[in-house]
Amino acid sequence: MNSFWFGTLGLGAADWWGLFIHFTMLSLLAVGGAITTVPDMHRYVVVKQSWLTDAQLSASVALAQAAPGPNVLFVAVIGFNVAGMVGVLATLGGSLVPSAVLAIAAGRYGRDRKDRREVQAFTQGLAPLTIGLLVATSWILTEPTRETWTAWVLFAGTMVWMTRTRFSPLWPIAAGAVAGVLGWV
Amino acid sequence: MPTTEVAAPAQERAQPGSPLELFLAFNRLALQGFGGVLPVAQRELVERQRWLTKAEFVELLSLGQILPGPNIVNMALIFGDQHFGWRGALASLAGLLLAPLAIVLGLTLLARQAAGSAEVSGALRGMGMVAAALILSTAWKVTGTLKSNCMGRVWCAVLAAATVFAVGVMRWPMAGVLAALVPLSWALAWWKLRP
Numbered sequence: 001m002n003s004f005w006f007g008t009l010g011l012g013a014a015d016w017w018g019l020f021i022h023f024t025m026l027s028l029l030a031v032g033g034a035i036t037t038v039p040d041m042h043r044y045v046v047v048k049q050s051w052l053t054d055a056q057l058s059a060s061v062a063l064a065q066a067a068p069g070p071n072v073l074f075v076a077v078i079g080f081n082v083a084g085m086v087g088v089l090a091t092l093g094g095s096l097v098p099s100a101v102l103a104i105a106a107g108r109y110g111r112d113r114k115d116r117r118e119v120q121a122f123t124q125g126l127a128p129l130t131i132g133l134l135v136a137t138s139w140i141l142t143e144p145t146r147e148t149w150t151a152w153v154l155f156a157g158t159m160v161w162m163t164r165t166r167f168s169p170l171w172p173i174a175a176g177a178v179a180g181v182l183g184w185v
Numbered sequence: 186m187p188t189t190e191v192a193a194p195a196q197e198r199a200q201p202g203s204p205l206e207l208f209l210a211f212n213r214l215a216l217q218g219f220g221g222v223l224p225v226a227q228r229e230l231v232e233r234q235r236w237l238t239k240a241e242f243v244e245l246l247s248l249g250q251i252l253p254g255p256n257i258v259n260m261a262l263i264f265g266d267q268h269f270g271w272r273g274a275l276a277s278l279a280g281l282l283l284a285p286l287a288i289v290l291g292l293t294l295l296a297r298q299a300a301g302s303a304e305v306s307g308a309l310r311g312m313g314m315v316a317a318a319l320i321l322s323t324a325w326k327v328t329g330t331l332k333s334n335c336m337g338r339v340w341c342a343v344l345a346a347a348t349v350f351a352v353g354v355m356r357w358p359m360a361g362v363l364a365a366l367v368p369l370s371w372a373l374a375w376w377k378l379r380p
Contacts, residue, residue: 062315132347133359
């Protein structure tokens with residue numbers, strides 16, 4: 001039961017606090033969604049702290065995408081894998097609180113400013129960066145399977161599925177799981 | 186078909202009756218959203234509940250997108266706050282996150298129980314590769330919006346490539362990369378938008 005609440009790595013309050021602060025800082029940088037901050041989460045959780053492996057990080061994102069609900073819940077899975085429910089509180093709370101406060105404030109008195117030049121410049125200026133971050137995220141998630149050519153077949157198949165059909169992404173996710181169970185990737 | 190569009194006046198738009206109603210609506214749409222809640226949100230909020238017109242939905246989405254944080258979470262917060270203040274915001278957020286959170290943590294525990302089994306780690310590896318492709322396909326789909334970007338295609342390509350190189354290849358900290366690139370592209374867009 002202890003591992004459910006606190007995780008299995010034996011982390012203490014200082015680590016929880018570090019996790020919370022790190023995700024809090026990422027919250028306001030997550031323009032385009034929390035997924036664009038995966039490269040930085042990877043840097044902190046995998047490279048710097050060695051709390052998770054590459055494969056565990058990719059799996060956390062995959063699991064959250066396979067489940068119903070907003071994809072931001074991958075943040076909770078990362079927290080849970082690092083430090084149990086305390087970790088969930090740290091990562092999900094850290095990710096949501098700053099951006100939530102900002103969203104509500106912006107909604108309250110920002111609506112009528114969207115035609116102004118500085119706001120337009122901000123939105124348009126950010127667009128290519130957001131897309132670049134998505135591409136970088138995709139690249140980092142391929143890390144554990146990059147050496148296997150069959151994984152790239154899966155990758156290409158998913159791309160075609162998503163861009164050429166209107167069917168649910170659930171199918172390629174299921175296909176990926178099956179391919180993995182069969183030991184193809 | 187155009188007649189029905191015209192025949193649907195703004196007055197026909199309904200209002201959420203209580204924070205509980207918001208909670209239930211967002212809970213419903215979250216539980217239907219596999220691999221992306223946005224399309225379901227459009228169907229539920231605009232077509233089913235009629236709480237938003239199409240135009241209002243697009244406005245809310247644009248706001249949710251320019252703000253940091255998940256689009257759908259920002260939309261739920263702003264929409265909830267608009268109707269019932271912070272209680273509404275909390276109700277929408279809880280509806281969106283609580284049940285899916287329980288499900289995803291349950292799945293994590295199940296996956297962990299079977300950890301060490303080659304099948305489960307293989308399945309998660311395969312799903313990870315698909316997740317990578319899903320994200321790239323999202324990037325691919327929204328790349329079209331850059332065509333009308335005021336900075337022009339070349340600058341957009343340069344800025345996107347610089348981001349991929351710095352964050353994806355060099356693995357530099359995102360905060361630093363954005364601290365350098367955001368003011369640059371903001372200033373460029375500001376200049377290109379001069380009257």
